[in-house]
Amino acid sequence: MVDLIEITGGYEKDPDVEKLDLSNPAHVKLALLSQGMRFHESALLPVGSKVKEKIRSYNSSDFTKIVTVPQELILGDDIVVGTHWRDESPWEIAAEDEGFALNYDGKRITGVGFHDRPEYYDREVVKGIPAKRIGVTLGMGAVSFFMRETCTYWEGAQPCKFCSLKATQNRYGETEQYKNSDMVRALLSTIQETGDHLHHIQFSGGSIWNHDDEFREYIEAVKAASDTLGRRIDGNLITMPPRDLSLIDEAYAAGMNHISFNLEVWDPALFKEVCPGKDESYGRDNMIAALEYAAGVFKNGTYTTFVGGLEPLESMFEGWDYLAARGVAPAFNVFHPTPGSIYQGKKAPGVGYLIEAAGKLQDVYQSHDFEGLLCKCCNRNALDNEAKEGYFK
Numbered sequence: 001m002v003d004l005i006e007i008t009g010g011y012e013k014d015p016d017v018e019k020l021d022l023s024n025p026a027h028v029k030l031a032l033l034s035q036g037m038r039f040h041e042s043a044l045l046p047v048g049s050k051v052k053e054k055i056r057s058y059n060s061s062d063f064t065k066i067v068t069v070p071q072e073l074i075l076g077d078d079i080v081v082g083t084h085w086r087d088e089s090p091w092e093i094a095a096e097d098e099g100f101a102l103n104y105d106g107k108r109i110t111g112v113g114f115h116d117r118p119e120y121y122d123r124e125v126v127k128g129i130p131a132k133r134i135g136v137t138l139g140m141g142a143v144s145f146f147m148r149e150t151c152t153y154w155e156g157a158q159p160c161k162f163c164s165l166k167a168t169q170n171r172y173g174e175t176e177q178y179k180n181s182d183m184v185r186a187l188l189s190t191i192q193e194t195g196d197h198l199h200h201i202q203f204s205g206g207s208i209w210n211h212d213d214e215f216r217e218y219i220e221a222v223k224a225a226s227d228t229l230g231r232r233i234d235g236n237l238i239t240m241p242p243r244d245l246s247l248i249d250e251a252y253a254a255g256m257n258h259i260s261f262n263l264e265v266w267d268p269a270l271f272k273e274v275c276p277g278k279d280e281s282y283g284r285d286n287m288i289a290a291l292e293y294a295a296g297v298f299k300n301g302t303y304t305t306f307v308g309g310l311e312p313l314e315s316m317f318e319g320w321d322y323l324a325a326r327g328v329a330p331a332f333n334v335f336h337p338t339p340g341s342i343y344q345g346k347k348a349p350g351v352g353y354l355i356e357a358a359g360k361l362q363d364v365y366q367s368h369d370f371e372g373l374l375c376k377c378c379n380r381n382a383l384d385n386e387a388k389e390g391y392f393k
């Protein structure tokens with residue numbers, strides 16, 4: 001089992017960067033997702049006071065010993081990209097006269113910004129527990145509850161190979177191991193008092209072997225959120241599907257508008273290789289059947305994430321077309337190596353791969369009228385919103 005934090009890195013010049021239009025913020029995002037970035041110390045000064053710091057609720061993709069880094073970066077048009085620190089990246093963020101600049105190989109490309117630190121982070125919402133240990137704001141206003149910081153697949157030595165949940169918790173321990181619906185209620189009430197941004201709510205967490213029990217816990221959390229806010233919940237419920245598919249109807253009835261069961265890759269043999277735990281506990285074909293069922297309940301609100309870079313484009317595109325025809329939107333997250341994952345030594349996909357994938361994604365989203373998950377000011381590691389808005393063609 002891999003649980004070491006090994007700081008690696010490496011950068012080879014990618015000639016496909018020259019194909020990008022760096023005046024297009026979605027193209028810059030694509031490059032940063034491929035090549036990572038590093039921060040000059042001048043850009044780190046406000047992090048943790050004025051600027052929102054990264055809180056690692058489940059993964060850390062930073063190959064650095066520096067702990068306090070921004071959660072994300074704001075590019076043009078409010079497009080946001082997650083921080084993925086690589087010491088040898090050609091992209092550097094540094095302070096300039098007014099604000100911050102993003103430089104590529106020492107040349108200024110664009111001004112960038114950071115999201116303010118939410119006021120609720122330091123409020124005590126449950127006795128002795130600050131809010132930031134329960135919920136974390138992603139991007140401008142997507143509040144994420146990672147309900148369980150353990151996963152049955154790690155316990156059984158069958159984690160998804162890109163996942164660094166265990167190593168991240170061992171190293172940082174920045175969030176509570178378990179959250180419950182009372183904590184969800186308390187935190188959302190606090191955000192209502194502080195007035196911090198709250199566009200979306202995301203529920204996710206490690207799995208347990210009994211997927212019906214796992215799913216029921218999410219239903220309780222969704223109910224807590226919708227009761228507290230007095231409305232249905234836009235965002236994402238990311239989980240393994242239940243065996244009893246009627247629970248999917250209950251999740252919708254509880255107030256959730258979007259749901260994801262993540263296949264990660266399409267090819268059946270690769271699924272077994274990348275996600276051995278999911279393969280054994282539920283199985284790829286059953287997951288696809290559950291997605292099709294969900295698409296009949298969460299109409300235009302059912303997603304499955306693909307980890308871009310783990311399989312050839314042809315196979316991934318076959319999956320996108322198959323699922324899209326059945327009402328399931330492919331969400332496209334870009335693979336980033338994370339210290340402590342089995343794939344920590346793999347590289348993120350090159351720019352050429354991402355340009356092709358983003359173009360295809362745009363076709364799929366526009367022809368099926370899918371909405372991107374969250375929004376472009378909240379969704380950090382995916383290109384769905386930018387594809388929907390037509391940034392890639």
Ligand code: SF4
Binds near residue numbers: 150151160163165207
């Ligand atoms: S289901 Fe996979 S990605 Fe999610 S926490 Fe477990 S091992 Fe990690």
